[in-house]
Amino acid sequence: MPRARRRQSHALIHLVLGVGGLIMAFPFLWQIVMSLSTNAEVQSVTPTFWPAHLQWQNYAAVFQRLPFLSQLWTSVLITVIRTLAQIVLCTLAGYAFARMRFRGRAVLLGLVLSILLVPSQAYLISQYQIVQGLGWLNTLAGIVAPGLFSAYGTFLMRTAFLNLPAELEEAARIDGSGPLRTFWSVLLPVVRPSISVLAISAVLWSWNELLWPLVVSTRATQMPLSAALATLAGDVTVNYPVLMAASLLAMAPILILFILLQRRVIDGLASSGLK
């Protein structure tokens, strides 16, 4: 096949993907522009494609006018706590369900996995009652508690352990290491890729999730960023450029993480099909 023809067809493909990619990226680019404009520029009928003066103080205003810092801190805390808890609890349970024998294993596994079939609305009201009963409304504990436990993570880790060859454990047993040692120093290192998939989906879900934090936190200072931004949506008193700056800052940690770990994130999320 002549080289020129191939290059030509590639040019066409680049055109399609380039235009498509620009549409995908446009809201983010437009958001950056708006976040650096004045309120008047944002509200002009003919769009201001580039502000007359870059309004960097909009970013300072995010921290001055909104309780952004405490919300950011809440988001970071709930994400870190839930992700770590899911990794520890799901890895332990996944290992036991895959590799150990005990009475009732099949029933208990079925019970845990059955949650995967259930949409979150089917337990939300009751979770709210429990958290309310514990006096945890508007607390970090309340936002965090149900999300410490993940059926999906258990499923993921069980599958990972199931796929390991039995010889690994046998060799460790013959060497005289107990279940805990075997788990920690022989098996855990091998399932690291699955742990990273679990971590990625836990971070993403925890950072972006809206419905639960919206329900259990009503005080602006106690909310994570997702709930805080969503409640600002209908608020006309907010300055638009500041709002754009705030939402950009709220997304930024995840977007940066995504760009740094792109392959892993894409492959992990695409295989799981879960956010």
Added chain:
Amino acid sequence: MSAVSADVSESAPAPAAPATRRKRRGVRRGDGLWPWAFVLPLLAGVLVFYIWPILQTAFYSFTTWGVFGGFKWSGLDNYSRLFTDPQLYRSLLNTVIYTAVVLLGVPIAAWLASLLNTPGLRFAQFYRVLFFLPYVAMPAAVALVWRMIFNGDYGILNWALSLFGIPGPSWVNTPGFALAAVSVVGLWSSLGFSMIVLGAGLKNIPPELYEAAELDGASRFRQFRSITLPLLAPSVFFVVVVTTIASFQLFDLLYALLGNHNAVLPKTMSLVYYFYNAGFVENDKGFAAAIAMVIFVLIGLVTLLQFRLQRRWAGNA
């Protein structure tokens, strides 16, 4: 001790008959208490925060709640009220429309994925990242940007439309247009996911098949119909099911794009918004529990269908 008994059944395919019998009646002791130490922390949380709440919510759906808390058994009242409430059907219809629009992204994604799979294409990874970006971005945050884009007075979309002489509506404040706006954003945010999954599916089709078909003189269309379509079917199915289940749970985008005091909400809300509104705005927990059960059944049907069909394609998806 426990190690020995586990070895017997786990590995060496020892004489069949006695081994199976031993497995049946608990002679082999398993791993003692260790499994429980591993499983219990998760199990306790799952029972308290998931299994019990599911049962309790099912029970709540048969109760009526007082304004100041407390509830009493009211049989099927909630359900009869629910099934005669036009808002249920409106919300269901809105959810179905939204899902349908988002699913329109699947063929587009398949086309883009096939372009991305072109051998030797440069910047392929860059495009992948670009298209995937909306999928990982916080819905509540991107919705605020789209709200500005869709703004009736100074949104850039209406400015672009005005260049063609089309007067744009106030998108998020007009029934019909509001749902269209939410659906477009939903399509935008899930396109990258479908593209990646379908791209992986395309990559798994052995190129020799196309070479052989080429030798046999099969046309491009014939190749697509007889090779691509059947071999890609499991991936397409996976994408459709996952997208349908996710779309049926539409809430974040709708809430943040329209704002929670929008007059257009009754005509635009999704099933999950209907649930949220009943349970946490109107504080009608029993009624909301009934809505939750309906959502549960609907999603359960989709999931069951998935399991059924996935078994047929086991290992392919």
